[in-house]
Amino acid sequence: MSPSPALLAELLELAKEAAIRAGALLRDGRPADLGVAATKSSPVDVVTEMDLASEKLILELIGERRPTDGYLGEEGADRPGTSGVRWVVDPLDGTVNYLYGLPNWAVSVAAELDGRAVVGVVYVPARGELFHAVLGGGAFLDGRSVSCRPAPPWGQALVSTGFNYVQSVRVRQAEVLLHLMPEFRDIRRGGAAAVDLCDLAAGRVDGYFERGLAPWDRAAGVLIAREAGALAGGRPGQEPGGDLTVAAPPGLFEQLQGRLDEIGAWRD
Numbered sequence: 551m552s553p554s555p556a557l558l559a560e561l562l563e564l565a566k567e568a569a570i571r572a573g574a575l576l577r578d579g580r581p582a583d584l585g586v587a588a589t590k591s592s593p594v595d596v597v598t599e600m601d602l603a604s605e606k607l608i609l610e611l612i613g614e615r616r617p618t619d620g621y622l623g624e625e626g627a628d629r630p631g632t633s634g635v636r637w638v639v640d641p642l643d644g645t646v647n648y649l650y651g652l653p654n655w656a657v658s659v660a661a662e663l664d665g666r667a668v669v670g671v672v673y674v675p676a677r678g679e680l681f682h683a684v685l686g687g688g689a690f691l692d693g694r695s696v697s698c699r700p701a702p703p704w705g706q707a708l709v710s711t712g713f714n715y716v717q718s719v720r721v722r723q724a725e726v727l728l729h730l731m732p733e734f735r736d737i738r739r740g741g742a743a744a745v746d747l748c749d750l751a752a753g754r755v756d757g758y759f760e761r762g763l764a765p766w767d768r769a770a771g772v773l774i775a776r777e778a779g780a781l782a783g784g785r786p787g788q789e790p791g792g793d794l795t796v797a798a799p800p801g802l803f804e805q806l807q808g809r810l811d812e813i814g815a816w817r818d
């Protein structure tokens with residue numbers, strides 16, 4: 551059954567409010583001497599006190615407004631719900647950029663209904679940009695409709711990607727680039743997967759791929775990219791996942807997905 555417009559509107563408003571409030575906290579509350587609070591998968595996979603403060607704000611806001619929804623957040627929140635709605639949240643995507651004062655970082659908030667993303671919001675405070683999409687309703691940047699650029703010839707594609715924090719995966723990612731770098735126009739590494747997917751949606755790159763993303767990195771961004779006209783998947787025939795996330799307009803997507811599979815970009 552398709553979700554009611556009233557439910558979608560409610561989820562979208564709450565996603566926007568959560569992303570904007572957490573984004574303002576991150577932008578205005580960043581201590582001048584911000585340091586690393588903890589590390590996760592490797593010594594360069596860092597968490598700051600602000601990642602944790604952002605997750606707390608969003609978790610509490612959503613818990614107050616919709617107490618029966620489920621919630622999955624990067625910093626440990628994992629709460630089952632009973633309403634069929636589950637929030638998938640990266641409270642600060644691009645932590646390393648944030649730590650260094652680079653502008654590519656975001657709050658990413660997605661709402662899934664019965665396991666399918668129906669609302670996605672990505673707020674990029676340092677760029678003053680709010681992206682959103684509702685399933686079947688198109689993608690928007692600051693309220694204006696956006697769409698991917700048409701597929702270029704393979705050799706002219708500008709493709710963004712990202713690198714995992716785990717060293718063995720990074721070595722392999724560098725090897726994959728040895729194949730692809732001479733084939734494309736160029737590669738971009740922005741440092742925040744949710745922003746990469748939104749930049750694809752806004753026609754600022756031609757394609758995007760990454761190995762090793764978690765659900766919170768991609769949930770909102772994949773919906774926004776798809777609603778902007780991109781195709782998105784994992785390995786051929788699969789949904790975007792931890793192995794691989796690939797997104798590009800029709801015409802480039804199939805080539806990119808096929809080439810990444812040929813190179814074995816999803817494995818060590």
Ligand code: IPD
Pocket residue numbers: 640642643644645646711712713714715740741742743744760762763767
């Ligand atoms: C990371 C960023 C980065 C991507 C990594 C992610 P975080 O998320 O999205 O661009 O390459 O795979 O883990 O740790 O900054 O939330």
Ligand code: CA
Pocket residue numbers: 640642643644743766767
């Ligand atoms: Ca992330």
Ligand code: CA
Pocket residue numbers: 601624640641642643644645
């Ligand atoms: Ca994060």
